[in-house]
Amino acid sequence: MTFRKGIGFDTCSLCPLCPSVSTMGDSFIIAIDFGTAYSGYAFSITSRKEETDPYVKYWGEExxxxxxxxxxxxxFDKHEEFVSFGYVAKETYLSKKGQEARDLYFFNCFKMKITRNLKIKAANGKEMTALKVFTEALRFLKDDALKHIAINTEGKEFTASDFTWVLTVPAIWDHSAKQFMREAATQAGIVPKGNSDQLVIALEPEAASVFCKRLPSDGFIAENRGEDKLDQSPGTQYIIVDCGGGTIDITVHEVLERGALKELHKASGNDNGGQNVDRKFKEFLREIFCDGVWEEYQKKYPSEVQRMMNDFTGFKKKDKDFEITCSLNLGTVAQKKQDIERFLEKVQGVSWNEGSIRICKQKLRSFFEESLWGITKSVRQLLSKDFKIEYILLVGGFAESEILRRHITEEFMDNCKVLCPFRPQEAILKGAVQFGRNPSVIASRKSAFTYGVAISQRFNESIHRADKKFTNKEGTFCVDLFMNLVKADEDVGWNETRKHILNPLESDQTQVNFTFYQTKRQNVKYVDERGVEKIGSFVVSSPNTTRGLQRKIELEIRFGYTEMTATGTDKETGIKQTIELDFMRI
Structure with missing residues (x-):
């Protein structure tokens, strides 16, 4: 018999937990892909049994x-009230000049910054809390989706509660970031607090994988000899490289019987997505317009800089020379130092062309070097492991780049087939809807961390630290022991739960405390060791003390659904306490 300060350990079991279909929204699914650079949604209002292509909302008509x-x-306006989102927000901001532009809060590509109390900078240098910015963005997407669906269903009105919502996040994000998104979604009115079953957090490369496994051969860009599609035979292994605006997400899947997928390697990647190419371009402009010229221009005319970056977004999809138009205001600021043409004279790969900067494709490729190196390194590391990889799938908006696709194909065509769907931006959107309809398609994942709960045992001086010795009327115990719930890199089944029976530490205690921890290490003995972090706690009431130390408290941990919940139940009275473990770092 083992114990902890508040609880003790008796027996353990492993079992599946399968929620009723009704809790998953039998017919109505809305998936929001909230990306660093681009965001959108797709939906399905057909029966779960029907094979149907999700409907994607298209943007930009204005x-x-x-x-x-x-x-x-x-x-946002100067009073921090929401004004607009997407193309409308960008065009509205770009149309403003001078002080009018500086009064507005314009946020662009802000998804990388995610902690609860963090403030993020707008284009004018002013700040707002990240949670408010994310919440208002999600609120707009929710409201727009409900309106758009009503228009396409003869005016039938829907509320958010009519749907199961799927929200995508990068696989390399930790639980704190996922929890942040859930909190923002709750504040945005997507789901009411406490109704977590109505919101599914989907990992972006998993959603893309679910979509690509259904594509025919003509659904892929013909860059690898052109006759291939993804083999669905059990045992087929492939790498998914989700090339987003902010992150590069890489994971490995194996096809199982009946088309389910198993994660073979926990997600890896980096923050060298398409935005990194944008940063390199901006650094290049700063290098050209030196001596403080670029800094002054950026501060005085932020909307013009945004328009320039907007143009570059289109140019970087191609592998050819391009021209960036220089505004009269940039010329005026530059003229304080010297003629604008003079700034280009000693810079390789650029030339002046009647009011525009002409940039050659070799220089454009140089902006990609860091991102391509990071992707190549990560994929090579996976190929060096004991897998039998047959395919590399390229998805995400950054995969629209000809430079990126060609580089990956040339690097790895001798190892495996490289596939990219025709609309790589849609892969995650549509796959997220399909995942919402059938979350069990991802049969298991690798745990990114070792998770545990603090317990106590009868003290044994031969194995326990002297400073952990604790004595009460029941005897002498060792406290703060780390009891494993799951180990890092361990397979965890979809929606799997693990149950443990624990006991009070004192015969007359009426409150039992549970404290949970995580670490990247696989072998931990005490909860105060290096690299161990507290992630949550709760208290379970146990008012009937008749059975003393023999009382049983059942601890049930729900893993594998991309998030974790813990439930403690006093078996004598049936009193329960459930917590979504708090991974948020203040």
Whole structure:
């Protein structure tokens, strides 16, 4: 028999937990892909049994475009009230000049910054809390989705509670970031607090994998000899490289019987997504317009800088020379130092062309070098492991780049087939809807951390630290022992729960405390060791003390659904306490 300060350990079991279909939203699914650079949504209002292609909302009509996502841009007025999102926000901001522009809060590509109390900078240098910015962006996408669905269903009105919502996040994000998104979604009115079953957090490369496994051969860009599709035979292994605006997410899947997927390697990656190419371009402009010219221009005319970056977003999809138009204001600021043409004279790869900066494709490729190196390194590391990889799938908006696709194909075509769907931006959106309809398609994942709960045992001086010795009327115990709930890199089944029976530490105690921890280490003995972090706690009432130390408290941990919940139940009275473990770092 083992114990802890408040609880003790008796027996353990492993079992599946399968919620009723009704809790998953039998027919109505809305998936929001909230990306660093672009965001959008897709939905399905057909029966779960029907094979159907999810409907994707297209954006940009007001600016003459038609894209499956809108720019992740949000605009607030000077009173910090929401104004607009996406193309409308960008165009509204770009139309403002001088002080009028500086009064506005314009946020662009802000998804990388995620902690509860963090403040993020707008284009004018002013700050707002990240949680408010994310919440208002999600609120807009929710409201727009409900309106759009009503228009396409003969005016039938829907509320958020009519749907199961799927929210995508990068696989390399830790639980704190996922919890942040859940909190923002709750504040945005997507789901009521406490009704967590109605919101599914989907990992972006998993969603893309679910989508790509259903594509025919003509659904992929023909860059690897052109006749291939993803083999669905059990045992097929492939790497998914989700090339987003902010992150590069890489994971490995194996096809199981009946088409389910197993994660073979926990997600890896980096923050060298498409935004990194944008940063390199901006650094290049700063290098050209030196002596403080670029800094002054950026401060005085932020909307013009944003327009320049907007143009570059289109140019970086191609592998060819391009021209960036220089505004009259940039010329005026530059003229304080010297003629604008003089700034270009000693810079390789650029030239002046009647009011525009002409940049050659070799220089454009140089902006990609860091990102391509990071992707290549990560993929090579996976290929060096004991897997039998047959395919590399490239998905995400950054995969629209000809430079990126060609580089990955040339690097790895001798190892495996490289596939990219025709609309790589839509892969995650549509796959997220399909995942919402059938979350069990991801049969198991690798745990990114070792998770545990603090317990106590009868003290044994031969194995326990002297400073952990604790004595009460029941005897002498060792406190603060780390009891494993799951180990890092261990397979955890979809929606799997693990149950443990624990006991009070004192015969007359009426409150039993549970404290949970995480660490990247696989072998930990005490909860205060290096690298161990507290992630949550709760108290379970146990008012009937008749059975003393023999009372049983059942601890049930729910893993594998991309998040974790813990439930403690006093078996004598049936009193329960449930907590979504708090991974948020203040």
């Amino acid at each position: 600016v003459g475009l038609e894209t499956p996502k809108a720019p992740t841009c949000i605009l």
